[in-house]
Amino acid sequence: MKQVARALTIAGSDSGGGAGIQADLKTFHQFGAYGMSAITAITVQSTLGVFGVYPMTTEAVAQQIHEVLRDIGADAAKTGMLFDAAIIRAVADELRPYNKLKLVVDPVMIAKGGAKLLQDDAIEALTKGLLPLAEVVTPNVPEAECLTGMQIRNAEQMREAAKAIHALGVRNVMMKGGHLEGDEVRDILYDGQAFHEIVHERIQTRHTHGTGCTFSAALTAELAKGTPLIEAVEKANRFIFEAIKTAPELGGGHGPTNHWAVIE
């Protein structure tokens, strides 16, 4: 019997269910991958914002990863909210021995409402400790600005930032363009040699909570299934587009996307 694709998310819990661990597990399931989790922090969130952040101990984070990987194993993993430098170092230490595991690093820093999900002094641990282990890193525009110190206002600056992040020692950079203005959204994949760009219409909606988590979870599930990177990125892009377009319109603020979205 063919073994099911196994995907691990290492991220924070979002009580509202639109981002973080909850978005990741729903998306893994929708893509037919078996989902596992290591929780880094509990956040108190709804569509109205972040009301509390309660980090786990580094031991608890490390132990969750350690035990699922040595027993069940994973074909791919993703990181989301990691909160601080100590948790990042613990995650990197646990993942380092698994060099066949495809790792997607979503460098989550700030929630849409402005709440800090990563401490300022954790950036160096992220770039030096975790990024070198990644198959692909998926920054949005503010995250790429923070990682590079560059200002990003257009597609050309996105390409320059992707090159700068690649130079930090990351194999592939997936720059997401949702935060720029315009009628279209452009996502740019850079592998150190060529750019692969995906452009789609910008959907006018306030229901975009957890788009980055949902996108990177779809990408992780496809990589776990053995899909080549460009194809996996294209599928994840089509999924998040459908998920935003068919969002269930929950809550009074920035609502979640549709994790049941179907792509052909």
Ligand SMILES: Nc1ncnc2c1ncn2[C@@H]1O[C@H](COP(=O)(O)OP(=O)(O)O)[C@@H](O)[C@H]1O
């Ligand atoms: N309004 C929108 N319309 C269509 N696609 C969007 C929209 N906002 C975000 N996306 C898509 O969602 C994904 C996440 O984008 P982005 O908003 O840049 O990241 P994050 O959610 O991490 O802040 C990207 O693939 C982007 O193309």
Ligand SMILES: Cc1ncc(COP(=O)(O)OP(=O)(O)O)c(N)n1
């Ligand atoms: C627990 C948790 N993790 C990550 C995020 C950020 O998710 P993201 O996909 O970037 O979506 P927005 O917060 O920008 O809507 C989060 N909010 N909570």
